[in-house]
Amino acid sequence: MSCLAFFFHVLLQAQSPENDFLRSTGKIYSVVAGIVIVFAGLAIYLWRLDRKLTKLEKHINDEHETS
Amino acid sequence: MAKWWWKILGWPCFFYVLIGGLVTPLSPGLTGVVPTTAIAGETFAIKIMAYNTQFSEADKTYVWLKNQEGQYLKASNVQVKSNNELQGEFIVPIATSGQSFTIVVYNTLDGSAILPDGIYVSAAANVTPTRVDGAGFTDEPGVDLVKPEGIRFPYRSILNETIRNTFFHVALWMAMFSLYLVGLYHAILYLRTSRKDHDLWSEAYNKAGILFGILGIATGSLWARYTWGSWWTNDIKLNMATIAMFIYFGYVILRSSFTDEEKKARVSAVFSIFAFVALIPLVFVIPRLTDSLHPGNGGNPALGGEDLDHTLRLFFTINHRLVSARLLACPTKIPAVKALRPRA
Known part of the structure; x- marks a missing residue:
């Protein structure tokens, strides 16, 4: 039983924390990076959507003028 | 204005969660x-x-x-x-x-x-561990452990500050699911009425759902890198969610492979019903049956204790993405755009 407890203890301590920027200050910057990913994803999607809609609006307007 | 109330509601919800979720301190x-x-x-x-x-x-x-x-x-x-x-x-x-x-x-x-x-x-090398009784240990700490005032998120080792990701990562999946649900609704309506608009709305909702799925995987992968230690683990929920994603990618590919508009609409409506039916066991049932690192799966308790306590729920229950996700579903085909345009 105590052997098991020791093994578990060593296992927990074995994960030596790497120190880089995204891990500093309680890994808060990985949260920030996540938010940036979401924002960038939504922004790119909306930009593409807007381009498609502009094209369609132009198409509809041209159709309207020619008819 | 009254019709688009959720667009306006989305903004205060978004800022409430973003600011509150980032500014609230973590417990020591x-x-x-x-x-x-x-x-x-x-x-x-x-x-x-x-x-x-x-x-x-x-x-x-x-x-x-x-x-x-x-x-x-x-x-x-x-x-x-x-x-x-x-x-x-x-x-x-x-x-x-x-x-x-x-x-x-x-x-x-x-x-x-x-x-x-x-x-x-x-124990010391030369003594047997049962020699002395447990003197020095007391049943009570001897000092009243009083919880200090103020709202603080729970501190969990490994997670640390990334417990805030609950508001951003989990909400994406909920938004994806609700978008697919509306996509399913329009698919069923198309099969009942054969109106072209329902097909286009169904496509728009499913495509917006895919966007949220991709973002969910991207943020989840980043979260996994800094907590579980790897960009991708063999966690059952990750793999099942990926399969569900591929089924919906299949939906997009299926749509692009038809030239006959009516056949395309009919087949893709049926496909999106099947895709949604597959999504439920893949994301909600199978991960619960085996071991998983995700809370709420495989005997891993969620929505209780420290994983989602009342302080986190303060910001989690107001699901900003759920409110604003519908904003992003926009059909990009001519009949639907004509329907969207204000009539003079």
């Missing part, structure tokens, strides 16, 4: 201890490293070792080195050796913080 926590092993029967000093604590400002900080029966052993000679570092001395009775102890730290400013299984105390 213990990050490590040196050394991690000690020998019973002799005095040893341990150095405790902490996060978000105010040891220097607090009147007095107490340190205990807590054994597996829940009894406390108070440290003598506690020295505060800095706000986030202190030292305490212990003599662990030989009878209680051969186990790991939880370290408990308390002061009135920070409240209590624990490090489960922080230190392992072994």
Whole structure:
């Protein structure tokens, strides 16, 4: 039983924390990076959507003028 | 205006979660201890490293070792080195050796913080562990552990500040699911009415759902890198969610492979019903049946205890993405755009 407890203890301590920027200050910057990913994803999607809609609006307007 | 109330509601929800979710402090926590092993029967000093604590400002900080029966052993000679570092001395009775102890730290400013299984105390080489009784341990810590005022998110080791990702990562999947649900609704309506608009709305909702799925995988992968230690693990929920994603990618490919508009609409409506039916067991059932690192799956409790306590729920229940996700579903085919345009 105590052997098991020791093994578990060593296992927990074995994960030596790497120190880089995204891990500093309680890994808060990985949260920030996540938010940036979401924002960038939504922004790119909306930009593409807007381009498609502009094209369609132009198409509809041209159709309207020619008819 | 009245028709688009959710667009306006989306903004206060978004800022409430973004600001509240990032500004609310984390509870203090213990990050490590040196050394991690000690020998019973002799005095040893341990150095405790902490996060978000105010040891220097607090009147007095107490340190205990807590054994597996829940009894406390108070440290003598506690020295505060800095706000986030202190030292305490212990003599662990030989009878209680051969186990790991939880370290408990308390002061009135920070409240209590624990490090489960922080230190392992072994018996000295030349003594048998049952010689002395558990003297020194008491059933109560001897000091009232009062929770300080104010809202703080729970501190969990490994997760640390990334517990805030609950508001951003989990919400994406909920938004994806609700978008697919509306896509399903329009698919069924198309099969019942054969109106072209329903097909286009169904496509728009499913495509917006795919966007949220991709973002969910991207943020989840980043979260996994800094907590579980790898961009991708063999966790059942990750793999099942990916399969569900591929089924919906299949939907997009299927649509592009038809030239006959009516056949395309009919087949893709049927496909999106099947895709949604497949999504439920893949994301909600199978991960619960086996082991998973995700909370709420495979005997891993979620929505209770420290995983989602009342402080996190304060910001999680107001699901900003759920409110604003519908904004992003926009059909990009001519009949639907004509329907969207204000009629003169």
